[in-house]
Amino acid sequence: MRISVIGCGYLGAVHAASMAHLGHDVVGIDVDEAKIALLSAGRPPFFEPGLPEVLESATPSGRLRFTTDFSAVSESDVHFVAVGTPQVADGDAADMRFVDAAFASLLEHVKPGDLIVGKSTVPVGTAARLADLVASVQPEVTLAWNPEFLREGFAVSDTVNPDRLVYGVPEGESGERAARLLNEVYESAVAAGTPVIVTDYATSELVKVSANAFLATKISFINAMAEIAEVTGADVTKLADAIGHDARIGRRFLNAGVGFGGGCLPKDIRAFSARARELGKGEAVRFLDEVDKINLRRRTRVVELVREEAGGLAGVRVGVLGLAFKPHSDDLRDSPALDIAMRLADAGAIVTASDPQAIENARHRAPQLLFAETAEDAVRGADVVVLITEWPEFTGLDPVAVGDLVAHRTIIDGRNALDPAAWRAAGWTYRGLGR
Numbered sequence: 001m002r003i004s005v006i007g008c009g010y011l012g013a014v015h016a017a018s019m020a021h022l023g024h025d026v027v028g029i030d031v032d033e034a035k036i037a038l039l040s041a042g043r044p045p046f047f048e049p050g051l052p053e054v055l056e057s058a059t060p061s062g063r064l065r066f067t068t069d070f071s072a073v074s075e076s077d078v079h080f081v082a083v084g085t086p087q088v089a090d091g092d093a094a095d096m097r098f099v100d101a102a103f104a105s106l107l108e109h110v111k112p113g114d115l116i117v118g119k120s121t122v123p124v125g126t127a128a129r130l131a132d133l134v135a136s137v138q139p140e141v142t143l144a145w146n147p148e149f150l151r152e153g154f155a156v157s158d159t160v161n162p163d164r165l166v167y168g169v170p171e172g173e174s175g176e177r178a179a180r181l182l183n184e185v186y187e188s189a190v191a192a193g194t195p196v197i198v199t200d201y202a203t204s205e206l207v208k209v210s211a212n213a214f215l216a217t218k219i220s221f222i223n224a225m226a227e228i229a230e231v232t233g234a235d236v237t238k239l240a241d242a243i244g245h246d247a248r249i250g251r252r253f254l255n256a257g258v259g260f261g262g263g264c265l266p267k268d269i270r271a272f273s274a275r276a277r278e279l280g281k282g283e284a285v286r287f288l289d290e291v292d293k294i295n296l297r298r299r300t301r302v303v304e305l306v307r308e309e310a311g312g313l314a315g316v317r318v319g320v321l322g323l324a325f326k327p328h329s330d331d332l333r334d335s336p337a338l339d340i341a342m343r344l345a346d347a348g349a350i351v352t353a354s355d356p357q358a359i360e361n362a363r364h365r366a367p368q369l370l371f372a373e374t375a376e377d378a379v380r381g382a383d384v385v386v387l388i389t390e391w392p393e394f395t396g397l398d399p400v401a402v403g404d405l406v407a408h409r410t411i412i413d414g415r416n417a418l419d420p421a422a423w424r425a426a427g428w429t430y431r432g433l434g435r
């Protein structure tokens, strides 16, 4: 099929490359010239495992190209919109300026029979509003909403083998045709038996934000238990194992620690709350405000643990392991690691941070930090070591060898990712979260 992808960020670049990898003819469009130049050269503008390989395989085939010129969409029949919906600067709501601008540009070039497919995560009601706009400009173009559930770090495999496909479509023949076209786009996943849920616009939009709200709630639930464990001497990791054996609860997403960050969960629960308030139903999701607060309290807890262990923060040398919001990503959006490192530095600590992929991004964002290419260099001479992003490079460190590098053997394990017994046996003071 002939496909365009508008917005080539963490979602759109992966979607464009993966669709070409699956055999479609794809043009990716973005307003960011630097990003388009890199992608056109077959180089990913960010770190994502598997993306270099799909870019490399698809670019020479001629089935994948990138441009800033919106008129290129006229060569495609299905147009995915994957631009950002970040939190507005002065509130909780989603900033819809990029979606609105992308639709305005796209609508100048679509032709009768085309299908526009929204992929961005949007407040419920957006698709209905945009469908009216599309109908007023080009009545023979259909809009579908097809939310994306990929996880960074697994983005390519999640795109090629999604665990479900959700199509929000209008009623009637145009909606049926839209679902048929989307089944053609995702032919390999559909043939492999991936569940396909065809529904209305509002349900498709709500599926996306409620899935993220559920995941965020699960993480904050276990972090709330960690708070109780900390004052009772219980071990939240054992608690998670025990309740996780109940298949109705499940062990996944019950890892207590510094909590969730990234470009999705934090801003999506805030935007959901804001939209619910607009709809006069703020109380229905008021618990999400608590989910957010529990999450942010964990970051404060880590700063306090460092203060407690070091007897203050001014002049204390802290080695921070991790900057990205999760391992296997270079994404710093709402990263607990970057936030904690900056708060420690702002309180007077001398912070040296390391991350396998995110140092370059962090240099521009956090001039108050020192950076080290390796974990060993980050912890050399440290009074306290703080593990915040559980990269294998960090969780696999040998406590005996690292013990020879630091000034004081004190480690705060912000992800409960280390073996406390092994670190204590090597002479370390080990502090986890909720254990």
Ligand SMILES: NC(=O)c1ccc[n+]([C@@H]2O[C@H](COP(=O)([O-])OP(=O)(O)OC[C@H]3O[C@@H](n4cnc5c(N)ncnc54)[C@H](O)[C@@H]3O)[C@@H](O)[C@H]2O)c1
Pocket (backbone or CB within 6 Å): 006, 007, 008, 009, 010, 011, 012, 029, 030, 031, 032, 035, 082, 083, 084, 085, 098, 099, 101, 102, 105, 119, 120, 121, 122, 148, 149, 150, 151, 152, 263, 264
């Ligand atoms: N990152 C993820 O893992 C993920 C997963 C599922 C859903 N989402 C959702 O997908 C959307 C995009 O997220 P992202 O992480 O890729 O964001 P991003 O910031 O990495 O990428 C957005 C891209 O859109 C481009 N853009 C902005 N305005 C444009 C316009 N008018 N025309 C063309 N391009 C334009 C930007 O230059 C940028 O490259 C968001 O709604 C997000 O919530 C993201």
Ligand SMILES: O=c1ccn([C@@H]2O[C@H](COP(=O)(O)OP(=O)(O)O[C@H]3O[C@H](CO)[C@@H](O)[C@H](O)[C@H]3O)[C@@H](O)[C@H]2O)c(=O)[nH]1
Pocket (backbone or CB within 6 Å): 121, 148, 149, 150, 151, 152, 153, 212, 215, 219, 252, 253, 254, 255, 256, 257, 258, 259, 260, 261, 262, 263, 264, 265, 268, 325, 326
């Ligand atoms: O038990 C857990 C699991 C995750 N996290 C943290 O939660 C955040 C989000 O992790 P994850 O969901 O794996 O990453 P994302 O790439 O942000 O993916 C989420 O957000 C995307 C954008 O909406 C969705 O598409 C995905 O389905 C959804 O998982 C990260 O900071 C993790 O460290 C925890 O603290 N404890």
